[in-house]
Amino acid sequence: MSKLIAVAAVVTIAASFAYAEEKKAESATDESAVAKTEAPADKKSAKLAAAEAKAALEKQIAENPEKVDWSKINWRERLTRMQYHIMREAGTERPHQNKYWDHFKDGQYRCAGCGLPLFESTSKFDSECGWPSFDKTIAKDTVKEQVDHKIGYARTEIRCRRCDAHLGHVFNDGPTATGQRYCMNSASMKFLNTNQLAVEIKTAKKSKPPKSEATGEKPKVETTEKPAPSTTDAKE
Ligand SMILES: [Zn+2]
Numbered sequence: 001m002s003k004l005i006a007v008a009a010v011v012t013i014a015a016s017f018a019y020a021e022e023k024k025a026e027s028a029t030d031e032s033a034v035a036k037t038e039a040p041a042d043k044k045s046a047k048l049a050a051a052e053a054k055a056a057l058e059k060q061i062a063e064n065p066e067k068v069d070w071s072k073i074n075w076r077e078r079l080t081r082m083q084y085h086i087m088r089e090a091g092t093e094r095p096h097q098n099k100y101w102d103h104f105k106d107g108q109y110r111c112a113g114c115g116l117p118l119f120e121s122t123s124k125f126d127s128e129c130g131w132p133s134f135d136k137t138i139a140k141d142t143v144k145e146q147v148d149h150k151i152g153y154a155r156t157e158i159r160c161r162r163c164d165a166h167l168g169h170v171f172n173d174g175p176t177a178t179g180q181r182y183c184m185n186s187a188s189m190k191f192l193n194t195n196q197l198a199v200e201i202k203t204a205k206k207s208k209p210p211k212s213e214a215t216g217e218k219p220k221v222e223t224t225e226k227p228a229p230s231t232t233d234a235k236e
Contacts (some may be wrong), residue, residue: 065114070163079113086187087113087165090150090157095130098186103132107193109184114163118142118189119182125174127181132189134182135174143167158182 060068075088085091095101100109109119109132119134127133137143141161148157148169155169167188174181192200 061115065116065162068114070114073113073163075113080187083112083187086185087167090148090166091185092168093131093185093187098131100132100184100186100189100191101130102126103191105191105193107191108138108197109134109189109191111160111163111165111167112188112190113160113165115190116142116160116162118160118167119184125176127175127183129183131168132184132186133174134184135176135178135180137182143170145170160188 057068075084079087082093086093104121104124106121108117108121110117117138119138123134123136125133125135143158144161145156145158148155158167158170159165160167165188168182168184171181171183172179
């Protein structure tokens with residue numbers, strides 16, 4: 001008889017334990033259901049905020065790239081894997097297997113990171129080394145120079161003065177009057193041909209508000225046209 005009572009007691013305890021577990025599972029399901037209903041809204045607002053921040057950044061880059069804090073840019077997002085390796089990890093691309101080594105069209109070469117004009121096509125020459133080479137930069141402060149001992153001897157590395165991207169090296173063995181040979185990575189640059197440059201100048205002129213006349217009338221500001229973003233990838 002006592003054996004029977006003991007068995008009954010065990011069964012009762014087991015049943016109540018199972019009931020408690022079931023309740024626990026139910027409440028957990030309820031909690032995850034609540035979490036599920038809240039998640040999409042949070043996700044949406046976070047996505048929206050990120051999109052807004054991105055649009056604001058693109059606007060600033062297009063309108064005033066000098067004011068952009070380039071140290072805070074997500075380069076992994078903006079550059080291709082190859083560009084990231086060259087520009088942010090100071091890599092070097094293969095000779096004769098890059099975009100501009102034998103490219104001699106008229107136009108301008110710019111930094112692929114921030115759009116800063118680097119070289120005019122008139123300063124490009126064939127150095128027969130397999131990399132695009134130039135004998136002078138567009139302006140004196142276009143690039144920053146620093147000593148690089150990466151391959152055992154000192155070379156002068158050049159970086160974009162605005163976004164600090166690695167561009168290549170400069171040597172004092174150039175064949176032209178400047179004596180300089182800027183040995184560049186194609187991946188660090190983008191080329192704009194003369195037509196693209198003309199369109200850019202025209203668009204910039206149109207978007208500039210005209211100077212106020214002596215009549216005292218307020219100048220009309222065109223708001224529909226924006227300057228072409230300087231970082232847009234150029235197609236030749
Ligand atoms: Zn740059």
